[in-house]
Amino acid sequence: MAARSAAPFVPEGADLAALRAAARGCEGCDLYRPATQTVFGEGPPDARLLIVGEQPGDVEDREGQPFVGPAGKLLDKALAEADLLREGVYVTNAVKHFKFVPAERGKRRIHKTPARGEVVACLPWLHAELGQVRPELVVCLGATAAKAVLGSAYKVSERRGQLEQADDYRVITTVHPSSVLRAPDRAEAYAAFLADLRTVRDHLGT
Numbered sequence: 115m116a117a118r119s120a121a122p123f124v125p126e127g128a129d130l131a132a133l134r135a136a137a138r139g140c141e142g143c144d145l146y147r148p149a150t151q152t153v154f155g156e157g158p159p160d161a162r163l164l165i166v167g168e169q170p171g172d173v174e175d176r177e178g179q180p181f182v183g184p185a186g187k188l189l190d191k192a193l194a195e196a197d198l199l200r201e202g203v204y205v206t207n208a209v210k211h212f213k214f215v216p217a218e219r220g221k222r223r224i225h226k227t228p229a230r231g232e233v234v235a236c237l238p239w240l241h242a243e244l245g246q247v248r249p250e251l252v253v254c255l256g257a258t259a260a261k262a263v264l265g266s267a268y269k270v271s272e273r274r275g276q277l278e279q280a281d282d283y284r285v286i287t288t289v290h291p292s293s294v295l296r297a298p299d300r301a302e303a304y305a306a307f308l309a310d311l312r313t314v315r316d317h318l319g320t
């Protein structure tokens with residue numbers, strides 16, 4: 115069976131607005147079926163920094179915007195403290211639909227990590243966003259984003275905070291903000307996350 119891919123849905127040479135509109139109809143893998151909507155990237159088309167997360171969460175799926183739930187709030191706070199205002203950053207996800215399983219009881223939807231095939235299927239959208247924004251630096255939050263950009267052997271735990279090269283892009287990886295929220299010592303995890311974002315700030319220069 116042919117691998118699933120978003121590629122047939124991605125209009126060639128389209129700007130971000132046209133890409134966003136086309137992504138609403140993406141059926142490149144099956145994640146679109148239970149999800150409420152596609153959550154495309156957001157931010158200035160000429161942003162110097164592009165941040166990649168994993169996939170929209172429950173709040174993002176309902177609101178249609180990336181990183182607007184609890185992990186997004188933590189990201190916004192850390193960006194501001196690192197002197198990197200969210201308004202100047204293009205923020206997106208490796209996978210554009212929320213993958214979840216229903217909770218055994220109640221209406222809650224439990225986040226499920228996307229499979230490698232789903233990440234690969236969605237990559238044409240991320241490549242199109244990168245091609246339009248052409249950021250000076252890409253930041254990957256967590257393993258799914260890092261593996262999407264730097265390959266499946268990449269280990270954030272060993273390489274976080276270091277400057278990497280992926281094709282035409284300089285990349286820095288760090289942990290996902292939701293891992294900071296879950297960490298046993300949240301203050302320590304937050305300090306390490308902030309240190310990585312300050313490294314990003316230093317590499318961006320003025």
Ligand code: URA
Pocket residue numbers: 167168169170171174179180181182183185186207292
């Ligand atoms: N986690 C992500 O990786 N992306 C979002 O947009 C929200 C939560």
